[in-house]
Amino acid sequence: MRPTDTAAFAALAGDPVLAIERAEFDRARRLISELAGIQLSPHKRQMVHNRLSRRLRAHGMASFGAYLDLVERDPREREAFVNALTTNLTAFFREPHHFELLAALAAEHGRAQRRPLRVWCSACSTGEEAWSIAMTLREAGCAAEVLASDIDTDALETAAGGVYPAERAAALSAARRRQHLLRGVGANEGWVTVRPELRPMVRFAQLNLQSAEWPPMEPFDVVFCRNVVIYFDREAQRRLLERFTRVLRAGGLLIVGHAESFPATHPAFRACGRTAYRFEPAS
Numbered sequence: 001m002r003p004t005d006t007a008a009f010a011a012l013a014g015d016p017v018l019a020i021e022r023a024e025f026d027r028a029r030r031l032i033s034e035l036a037g038i039q040l041s042p043h044k045r046q047m048v049h050n051r052l053s054r055r056l057r058a059h060g061m062a063s064f065g066a067y068l069d070l071v072e073r074d075p076r077e078r079e080a081f082v083n084a085l086t087t088n089l090t091a092f093f094r095e096p097h098h099f100e101l102l103a104a105l106a107a108e109h110g111r112a113q114r115r116p117l118r119v120w121c122s123a124c125s126t127g128e129e130a131w132s133i134a135m136t137l138r139e140a141g142c143a144a145e146v147l148a149s150d151i152d153t154d155a156l157e158t159a160a161g162g163v164y165p166a167e168r169a170a171a172l173s174a175a176r177r178r179q180h181l182l183r184g185v186g187a188n189e190g191w192v193t194v195r196p197e198l199r200p201m202v203r204f205a206q207l208n209l210q211s212a213e214w215p216p217m218e219p220f221d222v223v224f225c226r227n228v229v230i231y232f233d234r235e236a237q238r239r240l241l242e243r244f245t246r247v248l249r250a251g252g253l254l255i256v257g258h259a260e261s262f263p264a265t266h267p268a269f270r271a272c273g274r275t276a277y278r279f280e281p282a283s
């Protein structure tokens with residue numbers, strides 16, 4: 001007999017007991033959109049099934065509907081739900097041209113300004129991007145304050161820990177690894193950690209880019225917002241861009257991901273290099 005739709009989904013996940021019904025999947029999509037602004041495509045049913053199954057197992061639950069009820073009434077589970085559905089793909093010095101731009105800006109800033117350069121890494125995931133920013137600024141000898149934030153509290157814990165499997169840092173030059181990382185020995189063999197000199201440069205905090213209120217912030221010289229707005233709809237992207245105009249200094253840079261061009265839609269942002277935009281408000 002031909003399997004039913006949901007039976008086929010459960011079999012794919014190697015779990016014959018649990019299946020996510022279409023209505024439950026749609027409810028999960030609505031919830032993650034409300035909580036994080038993340039728009040999940042209708043093709044992500046299998047992914048949602050796999051990621052939420054772990055949460056169901058953690059609670060010994062046998063239905064996605066019951067689990068989503070829990071998400072709606074329990075703020076702690078809401079956090080775990082968001083953490084489960086975020087995609088955290090990142091790497092040290094990902095899209096290296098942005099770090100070359102930052103190095104040039106840091107050198108110029110060091111010559112012209114006495115105050116620290118302020119950088120916001122606004123979707124820092126597990127921290128590789130934030131530490132790459134700190135490494136770049138340290139190499140430039142530029143006093144700096146980096147705020148690194150993300151909605152995902154699990155990813156932030158890894159980020160703040162600054163400890164990574166050594167292969168994640170393998171693409172860094174040997175000189176960079178020596179200058180910025182410590183190699184694990186004994187029980188920590190196979191791991192690296194960021195050097196203590198980098199740690200005071202970066203402050204980690206949870207921040208939902210889509211929340212109604214952001215905490216008060218001093219203006220930034222540079223905002224990294226890379227590979228996150230791809231998950232937001234057009235209106236959310238527009239609102240976010242408007243909010244960035246309120247936290248960027250005039251002349252500051254907004255740096256976005258390789259597949260993103262949303263700042264080009266705003267008259268106050270002028271393209272200056274690959275997926276980098278200078279904030280030039282009308283005076």
Ligand SMILES: C[S@@+](CC[C@H](N)C(=O)[O-])C[C@H]1O[C@@H](n2cnc3c(N)ncnc32)[C@H](O)[C@@H]1O
Nearest residue numbers: 036086089090123125151152208209226227228
């Ligand atoms: C694909 S990663 C990109 C990481 C890094 N910026 C990079 O380009 O390598 C996307 C990150 O955006 C975060 N994110 C998703 N929605 C968010 C929101 N509403 N507010 C803040 N961060 C969010 C996710 O938790 C995830 O860590």
